[in-house]
Amino acid sequence: MTQWLNPSMSQLDLQDWAQRVAAGDRRAIGRAISAIESGEPEATPLFRLLFAQARRQAEVAGVTGAPGAGKSTLVEKLAAEYRSDGLRVGIVAVDPTSPFSGGAILGDRIRMQSLCTDPDVFIRSMATRGELGGLAPAAHDVVTVLEAAGCATVLIETVGVGQDEVEVAHLADATVLVLAPGMGDDVQTFKAGVMEIADIFAINKADRPGAGRVEQELRAMLSISPRSDGWRPPVVQTVATTGEGVAELRKALDDFRAFGENTNLRLKRQREKWRARLLALLRQRLFERVLREQLSDGRVDRWVDDVLGGRSDPHSAVDEIVRAATSAPPELTSERGEA
Ligand SMILES: Nc1nc2c(ncn2[C@@H]2O[C@H](COP(=O)(O)OP(=O)(O)O)[C@@H](O)[C@H]2O)c(=O)[nH]1
Numbered sequence: 194m195t196q197w198l199n200p201s202m203s204q205l206d207l208q209d210w211a212q213r214v215a216a217g218d219r220r221a222i223g224r225a226i227s228a229i230e231s232g233e234p235e236a237t238p239l240f241r242l243l244f245a246q247a248r249r250q251a252e253v254a255g256v257t258g259a260p261g262a263g264k265s266t267l268v269e270k271l272a273a274e275y276r277s278d279g280l281r282v283g284i285v286a287v288d289p290t291s292p293f294s295g296g297a298i299l300g301d302r303i304r305m306q307s308l309c310t311d312p313d314v315f316i317r318s319m320a321t322r323g324e325l326g327g328l329a330p331a332a333h334d335v336v337t338v339l340e341a342a343g344c345a346t347v348l349i350e351t352v353g354v355g356q357d358e359v360e361v362a363h364l365a366d367a368t369v370l371v372l373a374p375g376m377g378d379d380v381q382t383f384k385a386g387v388m389e390i391a392d393i394f395a396i397n398k399a400d401r402p403g404a405g406r407v408e409q410e411l412r413a414m415l416s417i418s419p420r421s422d423g424w425r426p427p428v429v430q431t432v433a434t435t436g437e438g439v440a441e442l443r444k445a446l447d448d449f450r451a452f453g454e455n456t457n458l459r460l461k462r463q464r465e466k467w468r469a470r471l472l473a474l475l476r477q478r479l480f481e482r483v484l485r486e487q488l489s490d491g492r493v494d495r496w497v498d499d500v501l502g503g504r505s506d507p508h509s510a511v512d513e514i515v516r517a518a519t520s521a522p523p524e525l526t527s528e529r530g531e532a
Pocket residue numbers: 258259260261262263264265266267291292397398399400401431432433434435
């Protein structure tokens with residue numbers, strides 16, 4: 194284990210590591226993800242190698258929806274569908290209740306037996322950011338590692354609470370919104386934002402009464418608010434437990450990819466994705482730097498006391514902190530490229 198954590202790892206060791214990732218070595222993949230997640234010193238040079246070797250043509254599909262809609266079951270069946278074509282598949286579950294949960298890649302608590310014995314399926318479950326869920330910031334990097342591991346498809350499961358669907362849309366090439374009849378998610382009650390990010394609708398649990406009604410309402414809603422990019426989101430009924438409709442769902446994903454490639458939609462999305470990622474990292478890096486350089490050793494409390502005591506106000510305090518941080522000898526130029 195210690196060899197993976199050695200900060201003075203040579204370029205040769207790193208290349209060897211990256212090659213093992215490409216070969217689908219689970220241990221190497223798991224360690225790479227852990228190193229990147231925890232910002233270990235060798236993570237940035239390793240990430241650079243992995244990013245270069247990531248097959249950028251991988252399809253990243255986000256699967257989102259309310260808890261219990263059948264996302265995990267659907268992801269399992271979709272993965273099997275891609276596997277039947279011999280494609281290597283990655284699964285990222287950002288869901289505390291996910292049966293994929295088990296910590297490491299291929300944790301033994303995974304209930305998806307069909308997948309966990311398959312050497313060409315890589316599963317990573319991730320903690321959500323806060324109590325309200327939310328996409329773990331490292332999810333982007335995990336996708337890159339899985340792409341570098343040769344995954345032609347990466348499926349990301351996220352619970353649909355609030356902001357997540359929008360975030361997963363920033364990470365994925367395609368977003369599938371999973372609905373189920375009788376779950377209270379009547380079409381009228383959808384938040385506008387959620388409707389807009391769905392490229393494909395899966396009405397799961399189509400074996401239950403009410404699926405047809407959900408589909409009708411959805412289609413009615415879609416017909417009155419067509420998308421400006423010209424894509425008409427398909428609506429697919431599925432029964433995830435039996436696999437019914439999963440081939441159609443996969444076809445819808447293939448069609449969307451073809452549409453995105455024939456128009457400039459895919460490229461536009463990818464630009465948005467990397468822009469969001471760059472800005473998020475910048476925000477995080479700058480904030481950490483200000484915390485470290487300006488606000489260590491209880492100095493936050495001193496600012497709080499000043500505000501509390503009326504000697505300063507929050508806006509002026511932050512202005513001063515930022516001024517001090519930006520006039521400090523820049524650490525930034527030398528920091529580039531480090532974790
Ligand atoms: N009847 C029926 N049950 C389903 C279907 N898909 C999933 N389920 C069940 O619904 C429950 C929740 O599924 P799960 O995949 O964990 O949902 P998630 O919370 O969205 O990931 C499980 O008991 C599944 O077996 C379906 O198409 N029909």
